[in-house]
Amino acid sequence: MSAELSRRAGHYAAAVAERLLEADLPVTGIHSCGPWRDTDGEYLDVEAGISFTQAFQDQYGGGDCSLHWAATSGWCLYTAMGQDRYLSGVRWPQAGPLPEPRLVTAFVGAFRLDPAKCGSIEQPYYRQEGQDFPFLLDSLAPYLPAQPCVFEEPQIRFAELHRRAYEKRVHRALVSGTSDSLTHLYLRQGELTALLHLLEYAESTNPIALNRLLAADLSARAGQPPEAAETHKRALQEADHRRRQEP
Known part of the structure; x- marks a missing residue:
């Protein structure tokens, strides 16, 4: 018992x-x-x-x-x-x-x-x-x-809930508005590299396209002028595509 x-x-x-x-x-x-x-x-x-x-x-x-x-x-x-x-x-x-x-x-x-x-x-x-x-x-x-056969153990159930919640948060943040203003955040190269490593780790534990595309976007605009934010936005486009598919 x-x-x-x-x-x-x-x-x-x-x-x-x-x-x-x-x-x-x-x-x-x-x-x-x-x-x-x-x-x-x-x-x-x-x-x-x-x-x-x-x-x-x-x-x-x-x-x-x-x-x-x-x-x-x-x-x-x-x-x-x-x-x-x-x-x-x-x-x-x-x-x-x-x-x-x-x-x-x-x-x-x-x-x-x-x-x-x-x-x-x-x-x-x-x-x-x-x-x-x-x-x-x-x-x-x-x-x-x-679904007891799928989530018999509480930890497995929580892990799935946790994954879905953060996936929704990332998705919602990326499609918060096409008129999002640019923010000025200066990163050291080592800090950017560390962030990309964390995104790569996130992709290995939760292999969704948004993780990979967001990392690619950040890598592509590193050292580029502000206009690069508009050129490299595949993660935003993917998130918007998913939003349009939602019922």
């Missing part, structure tokens, strides 16, 4: 992460675990979590800033420095043990606007630790994937 609780909690975290990605939040991963004991032998309940990029975490004092879900208390967003695990800046939305993903996304949005006034510092308790696991299994069932 512990493994199945962990799996279902992971799918719940993936469903929440999907909403966060749709809101353009920089989610990097999910995790979950079933009932377990920590190094001190203390019994702990089912948990899950969602992580963000370091740049996102740095906006709130640096250190660690993540979403944590406890099957006894629901979600919280915590900030922590050093060895302090997640109790230094924790905020609870008081939305029940299994709030809908859209409510968790709204909570994160409110936290970003005003961390001090978002939610509560008081941890709620909606169920007793270590109890009613069959009921918890049933409560998590609605968040299992519609």
Whole structure:
């Protein structure tokens, strides 16, 4: 039962992460675990979590800033420095043990606007630790994937959601408007080369045409006058072509 609780909690975290990605939040991963004991032998309940990029975490004092879900208390967003695990800046939305993903996304949005006034510092308790696991299994069932044979494991499901979300972001940015003004950004040759390496790596992990074409566009206009931006824009044309094909 512990493994199945962990799996279902992971799918719940993936469903929440999907909403966060749709809101353009920089989610990097999910995790979950079933009932377990920590190094001190203390019994702990089912948990899950969602992580963000370091740049996102740095906006709130640096250190660690993540979403944590406890099957006894629901979600919280915590900030922590050093060895302090997640109790230094924790905020609870008081939305029940299994709030809908859209409510968790709204909570994160409110936290970003005003961390001090978002939610509560008081941890709620909606169920007793270590109890009613069959009921918890049933409560998590609605968040299992519609295609269980394809996305049986939460990490595989999240990886696909993550890929699609960033592909949409790149696509949307490239077709944001044909009248986009040119921005003046001076790069050292080494910085441009590093960026091209990152795009090449992105293509190797997510082989879509936009990665390759964007790298080619940037390479072609390096050292060229501003007019080169109009001459070399195959990634923009590909993104526009995809936009026109959308239903």
